[in-house]
Amino acid sequence: MTAVPGPDHRKLPRRRGEVLSRAIFDAVLAEIAESGYSALTMDRVAERAHASKASLYRRWPGRAALVLDAAYEAMPGPDTVPNTGSLRLDTLTVMRQGARLLEGIVGQAMRGVLGEALQxxxxxxxxxxxARGNASRMMHEILANAVDRGECDPDLVTDFRIEAGPALLRQRFIFGSGPIDDDFLVAVVDQVVLPLFGVHRPQGTGSAV
Amino acid sequence: MTAVPGPDHRKLPRRRGEVLSRAIFDAVLAEIAESGYSALTMDRVAERAHASKASLYRRWPGRAALVLDAAYEAMPGPDTVPNTGSLRLDTLTVMRQGARLLEGIVGQAMRGVLGEALQxxxxxxxxxxxARGNASRMMHEILANAVDRGECDPDLVTDFRIEAGPALLRQRFIFGSGPIDDDFLVAVVDQVVLPLFGVHRPQGTGSAV
DNA sequence: CGAGGTAGAGAACTGCTAGTTCTCTACAAG
DNA sequence: CTTGTAGAGAACTAGCAGTTCTCTACCTCG
Incomplete structure (x- = not known):
């Protein structure tokens, strides 16, 4: 309406499709890394990405979907499932991968999105x-390997038992405050996960790792 | 500024202190029960309670604190810890109490507040x-009783094992969608909680009770 | 190569909500 | 009766989600 074209930066080379999406994701992640999820607004993302809000809303229905996609984008590819020959070490590895992921930007994004999901x-x-149980899928595979090795009775492998370890990790992530230290992960594995699958003591290695 | 006193309802009997706070809590809970947490605004609460927003903000720093207090108010008194003589039944009882609480208005309020806490x-x-681990305290007591009865080896009672059952329940509450059915609780108790404390099969009663 | 459609940039605008502040007034205490 | 505290109600500010508008770059198809 008000006729004020003025300087008009709209003549710069203009990105489209994939390239633009990627730039928007980068802006989202940068905003989260810099100011946290709660300070993330659509305006700020648009400005930072030098994109228009209309472009954002053409691609995603709202903030949550955008951040969800950005987080997914930032996730490392499907982690190769560890297969060390020891249930204990396999489990610990998965838990550590999970904890590392949750402590990074992806974790912050997840926290924010989960917060909105709850409301x-x-x-x-x-x-x-x-969130089609990424962790659960890996645990399933690890357990199948342990059963094949004869390290674990197949009757013990149920969804509820499999979820116990990841659930404790997620609870720590959601309710806890500081960083998730390794002692926590080791304790969960040794005191909860292994006993549930009939492995009552650390066997291969005597200490952590 | 604008001189429009008009009808002015400000002459009605005016509540103070405790009475007013209680009325505000009631309004919060009614709003949540009726429209859910996300539709709860300070304006609506104030209007429903026939209170002024200033009165709200004089008492609580923000929405989250208000809802948190209201939820606390609505909580049943410290549930008496069950002591049936069977670890299985005691645990199941605590889990059922927890599930019932989470499915009510208090649960909805918690969900909302937790959502904000995450952001x-x-x-x-x-x-x-x-949230100084209410569930955990009850579980501790139940386990102590089981140890006294000789039903459980005291070495097995650790914080991580105690948290496993509640963590699965909370995860179900946070990520799940429908109501928490009893089969879930029974499965968690029989497949996770009891094995962790060395009780490998339902003993007293044969079925779910 | 030129026309027309698609989509991006940027800005203005609507609507809602948190939180603040102002005025007027009830009520309690001295 | 005087005075201080606090509640009621309304107006106001500021910020954000989401929409819409204009202008224009770029792609595609004839």
Missing amino acids: NPDVAAEVREF | NPDVAAEVREF
């Missing part, structure tokens, strides 16, 4: 659609 | 200040 059922559905 | 460290601190 908004639509977002919750988006998240569920998405 | 705002200050709120997170308020919540931690507050």
